[in-house]
Amino acid sequence: MQSPIQLEISRRNLLISSAATIAVTGAATGEAVAQGARTSMQHMSKVSLSVNGESYNLDVDNRTTLLDALREHLHLTGTKKGCDHGQCGACTVIVDGRRINSCLTLAVMHDGDEVITIEGLGQPGALHPLQAAFVKHDGFQCGYCTPGQICSSVAVLEEIKANIPSHVTGDLTTQAAVTPAEIRERMSGNICRCGAYSNIIDAIVEVAGTKA
Amino acid sequence: MRAFTYERASSVEAAAKAAASNPEAKFIAGGTNLLDLMKLEIETPTHLIDINGLGLDKIETTADGGLRIGALVRNTDLAAHETVRRDYGLLSRALVAGASGQLRNRATTAGNLLQRTRCPYFYDTNQPCNKRQPGSGCSAIGGFSRQHAVVGTSDACIATHPSDMAIAMSALDAVVETAKSDGSRRSIPIADFHRLPGDTPHIETILESGEFITAVVLPPPFGGKHIYRKVRDRASYAFAIVSIGAVIQQDGTGRVAVGGVAHKPWRIEAADTELPKGARVTASALLADARPTEQNRFKIDLVERALGAVIAEARD
Secondary structure, eight states: OOOOOOOOOOHHHHHHHHHHHHHHHHHHHHHHHHHGGGOSGGGEEEEEEEETTEEEEEEEETTOBHHHIIIIISOOTTSOOSSSSSSSOTTEEEETTEEEEGGGSBGGGGTTOEEEOHHHHOBTTBOOHHHHHHHHTTOOSSOSSHHHHHHHHHHHHHHHHTTOOOTTOSOTTSOOOOOHHHHHHHTTTSOOTTOOHHHHHHHHHHHHTOOO | OOOOEEEEOSSHHHHHHHHHTOTTEEEESSOTTHHHHHHTTSSOOSEEEEOGGGOOOOEEEOTTSOEEEETTOBHHHHHHOHHHHHHOHHHHHHHHTSSOHHHHHHOBHHHHHHOOOOOHHHHOTTSOBTTTSTTSOBSSTTSOOTTSOOSSOOSSOOOOOOOSHHHHHHHTTOEEEEEOTTSOEEEEEHHHHBOOOTTOTTOOBSOOTTOEEEEEEEOSOOOSEEEEEEEOSSSSSOOOSEEEEEEEOTTSOEEEEEESSSSSOBOOHHHHTTGGGOHHHHHHHHTTTOOOOTTTTHHHHHHHHHHHHHHHHHHO
16 A cells, blocks of 8 residues: 555554554454455455545555545545544545545545545645634534535535525526525535534635625 | 445446346446445445446437436536526426535436435334345334325335435426346336335336436426425435425416325326315325325325415415
8 A cells, every 4th residue: 555645653643543553454354254255356446546636546445435545545534434424524525626425435436536635725834714714713612523514615615606506595597695594505414513503604604705 | 335346337338238247236326325325234236337437427408408417417517507497497406405515416317316215214224124125024114104105105115215306307207218238228207217115115116137327308398487395304404304396387287296205206197287276185186095104194284285385486
């Protein structure tokens, strides 16, 4: 496995990566028992994709979701696994300009695609305007849903600009408006169990340049 | 998730042949429903045929002024298409009433028609379910059945079809175009496409082994007011308790399909002719053969009231 990302070995990272290794090893052992000799190269595929502007060539078990490829293969752990069933939105990333649930798509289905994760939107010292707005408006409590909320909100503003309608759009034949009601409806695929919704809306509304 | 082999299909014909030659193979397009079910091992294909690269993602005007929607057109793109918004507003409205923005970006036109029920007993692999495991019994009958079907049910299954898009397609008399593994093609009216549960609730459509949906075709526009009214437990991102898809003309005539009440989009053409007489008469015609449970009997009234609201909205 190619791993071009150099992890800074802090105590915290070391603990995290150990835990991940144990989890991965555990799963692999269980799978080997279950599949026996049938687990072979035919259940693996090669996939080339771009993540945050970097190109990667991966050999993945066909079952690997895009989410697991990002987290376990590329160690981009900003993207979170919440429900793993497309219900919570914590795994939201932007693929070829569109936000999707990375847990409900296979890595092998993204050959040649361009993926943007929370790490690609901005970094400490050079935050994306929406990242800065979430900090300013306290748009989170525990923070687990936040990467998904931010990736989703970046795409939501683009979707409104591209005149994609939503359930609350009044007239289908006119340009969709940037309103708090539109933003709320479009963000409904991102759940926040801490209930930071009002601050999340404030953050997005500020970046959208509209009045709450 | 069980292990599987994977291929990217090179053509519709090759995909249909590959699927027909292996009963344990499945097509994957958006994958938003299939992968969810594979994680739970409710779906256990041993081979996946990825059909995303086949270029079936175009929306074209047909010779008679209708619209041919490629099987792989994403729900977002279909809802946002200029012609759909102008001439088939019902379809656009139904699409954006369903799922979340993230899911609509992946979900396809064909996949939406083929999505499986969200009956909680179908999802709970510890419970009997005739749809998941034929012959094991139905846990919803006698169980928690508030969300379930009230009409067209059987003693084997009372699950509903979850799609919003399919309700619009049903009211609009869409036709599903397919390619079979022997190279032949057929056009299936949407009314015939989905099956009622009967004794075989695990067989949900009339598609044959390997048969591949290539497009969904809409007839020329009907005019009128296009309304999709969805009643659900949350304001957004929830499946319908009931939904009404309707096109209503100025003189009160029109066409109507109902969601959340049956194993397929529920359309009774005889009920269309009752529309000018109002919601009560039309709802009675739609649900004449209803067999609700104690827990979902409320859906009978809810259909009438939601339809009443739709008819009132059309008059505005």
